[in-house]
Amino acid sequence: MNVLQFDQRSPVYLQVIRWFKERIATGEFVGGQEIPSRRALAAELGINPNTAQKVYKEMEEQQLITTERNVPSRITTDPRVVERVRAEMLDEAVAQFVMAVQAIQIPLDEVMTTVQHVYQTSERGEVNA
Template structure:
């Protein structure tokens, strides 16, 4: 995972988990590394990993019970919410970029269609 300087590391960790959940790299109920193991793997402070896990618990992305490894939610509605959230973020970023360079709507749509027809989503 590559971290940037624009946002807090714990938020970037959460975003990484969301991307893995949305792409189904992480599946419902799958165990995830301990906070300490994640911190070691990513080269971050254990307190940062703890903060990310706490926030993901609050958002119900992960389930943590005593003496049991944390795991990805089993609630499909939460997974759908994550996918929708990431899609909306990407679309807003794309639309903002297109507005900044003032391309005609039709040209943007034609180009998007062309690229989508060349690739399977």
């Protein structure tokens, strides 16, 4: 598991959940994949075990993971949940982008042209889009 760099802007448990969501959305974590125990996650990330417990409880409520008694927790196999996570991540990214662009008052047609150009050049691996 990659080490997570925490910031001071939001609660640690939300940052850990987001980290899991990003990996679920990108397919790095696949349906049915085992995840570390709460205790192992806490040790690996250097967080309080109670925080890890809160992370797992919230992820269970959001159906991101499934947990059964005496069996390791696993990433959801429900494609609807994965699609919901992807849509949520996209909506957040677009909302942040739109707010930033609106703050500098760039016309939408110019924004769309620039976004398309940058997206295409980054897909091709070109530097300095």
